[in-house]
Amino acid sequence: MEASIWLVTAVGVTFFAAGMVKGVTGMGLPTVAMGVLGALISPLAAASLLLIPSFVTNVWQLLSGPAFGALARRLWLMMLAILIGTVTGSSLLASGETRLTTSALGAVLVAYSTYTLFARQLHVPARLEPWLSPLIGGITGAVTGGTGVFVVPAVPYLQALGLDKDSLVQALGLSFTISTVALAAGLLWRGAFEIDNLALSALAIVPALLGMWAGQIIRDKVSPAVFRRWFLICLLVLGVEMMSRLFF
Template sequence: MLAFVIFVFALAGMIKGTLGLGLPAVSMGLLSLVISPFQAATLLIIPSMVTNVWQLFAEGQVLKLIRRFWPLLLGIIVGSAWSVFPTLGHGSFHSEALLGGMLALYGVYGLFAKSMPNVSKHEHWLSPIMGYLGGALTVATGVVVIPVVPYLQSLHLKRDELVQALGLAFTVSTLCLAVYLHLHPVKDTPIDYQMSLIALLPALIGMWLGTKIRYRIPEQKFRKVFFAGLVIFGLYMVLHQLGWL
């Protein structure tokens, strides 16, 4: 198990270092093959938090972003506290299928989203809605992707602003997920903070390696393979959970 965790987070960190995203999606998807999504989410807490904070504070203007996106952040908090979806480890519907659907949607979005429409003029009312859905899906799948990532990209922020805005949203989502997992434990499934801390090192090494890879291979080709893999992997998870495979 330890060797598998190290491999998964090294791979996920490498992908994040190469593309700037993908650590939660890859790690949750692969870990859920051998452990429950609830257990996988607990291992994700420390690596995800450290890398997201790193991403958030890589540039300045953090307070400016908070003042602009506080409705989005508030929506994430509310959504994680009162989710309309079946949450990790609870309810009759297994989270594996929902997680697989999220990964497949994320992959389709990554493959076909060329230019997002500019919705910045509707930001005042879209932010809390997108935040709520993002928070609700975070405690349901352990991954904050849909709809927060496409929404922030559709605001047509500058590159550095977008990276920081994503880091801000991911940081708040990870904090909410950590609080949720602590307050809603699953019987006989303790939160393994030690293993989560161990997973941090391969994730950071993977990120460093990914930054080196970024300059050696065409990014667009790597992105296509990555997102196509997410579509196939996500669909497999859904079909397997429904008993069709």
């Protein structure tokens, strides 16, 4: 993929906006980046650009929490299932079926935004975790491998475990980090990783981190609930548009 001035500008603006969303809400960088870039370039190329800034921001989020060891022991089955599901499901992104992967990504965005806008907070009883965690991890991995988006259904599930705020942010960082590494491994295994995009992906770290900094400032001045609501509405509209490409 040729790194034209238009593409470099689009990537910089997209990752700044995605970082801003992450700075305000604690998540959303891969969702925004894949949603916007997937509408401009192929989902496979977008996923290749996503990997480095996503990895850097997620590792930072993972290591900044208070209970890595406890979370790793509690969620290791889910993380293993995410790893296996992502590597296995990456065949969809690697296939080059652009219309199918774009529409699948749109469906994930619609499902995520609709659920987050309207659903009540779920609560998972502790007795269900041993079998539910690997199931959710496997589904998340399949979705990640097919679309490059890490959030569904991992985010709603982790929110339903009753973790405190800091542990939840760290658990999300753990899930996103495993998903990023697994997606890179899956694309490499299938010979679909676009090495030419590594330099541009590395450059995207700067606007992503600047966006996170700006998002933290916005979080102090604007209600996160209002920002989150309009972000999800925009995501829903974008998802519907991407889904429609399968039929037109």
